[in-house]
Amino acid sequence: MTAIEFNTRIMNEKSSLKNFALSLTRNNDDALDLLQDTYVKAISYRTKFEDSTNLKAWLFTIMKNTFINAYRRNVKTRALIVKGDDIALNRAFKQNSYDHSESRLNAKEIITHIEKLEDDYKVPFTRYYNGYKYEEIAQELKLPLGTVKSRIFIARKTLMEALKHYRN
Numbered sequence: 422m423t424a425i426e427f428n429t430r431i432m433n434e435k436s437s438l439k440n441f442a443l444s445l446t447r448n449n450d451d452a453l454d455l456l457q458d459t460y461v462k463a464i465s466y467r468t469k470f471e472d473s474t475n476l477k478a479w480l481f482t483i484m485k486n487t488f489i490n491a492y493r494r495n496v497k498t499r500a501l502i503v504k505g506d507d508i509a510l511n512r513a514f515k516q517n518s519y520d521h522s523e524s525r526l527n528a529k530e531i532i533t534h535i536e537k538l539e540d541d542y543k544v545p546f547t548r549y550y551n552g553y554k555y556e557e558i559a560q561e562l563k564l565p566l567g568t569v570k571s572r573i574f575i576a577r578k579t580l581m582e583a584l585k586h587y588r589n
Contacts, residue, residue: 427467431460434477441481445488455491459484534583538576545569546576 422430438459442452462483463470470479535543548558559569 422470422472424467427470428464430476431463431480434480437477438480438484441484442488445485455484455488458487458491462487531580531584534580537583538579542572542576542579545572546580549573 435456439452439456442455442459443449446452446455459480463480466483470476535547538546545558545562545564548561549555553561555566555569555573558564559566562569564572
């Protein structure tokens with residue numbers, strides 16, 4: 422079967438494929454996306470289709486598998502996001518459960534140790550701590566990306582050593 426014949430045959434199945442997609446997704450936009458993904462995969466794997474088999478069943482199988490894989494991917498993503506939120510909540514709770522006067526003293530000591538760092542290490546570290554990305558820091562300081570990463574790493578290591586008495 423030629424590519425043109427194949428494309429014509431799969432386009433003839435559009436209405437039944439769209440109905441099946443709607444039954445899976447229960448949303449018109451998602452159904453159209455699923456239909457498009459099915460067409461892309463069918464055309465990509467056209468050489469795997471055997472002329473003696475049922476084209477409609479082959480297309481339905483592609484659509485069903487595409488839907489299932491996307492669903493599984495979404496479930497895993499949601500699970501990771503929920504776990505990430507739980508971790509952030511636990512950290513926030515732990516940070517706020519300490520005695521405030523003690524934490525202020527700890528913060529002062531940490532700031533003191535950060536201030537003691539050489540500027541070559543202090544500047545990239547504080548920028549990174551304040552939310553800048555490695556690339557932004559490298560551009561701002563006109564340094565290679567690897568240099569910025571290593572200086573931040575060394576600053577962390579130095580601070581961890583200086584503040585090791587805070588470890589559990």
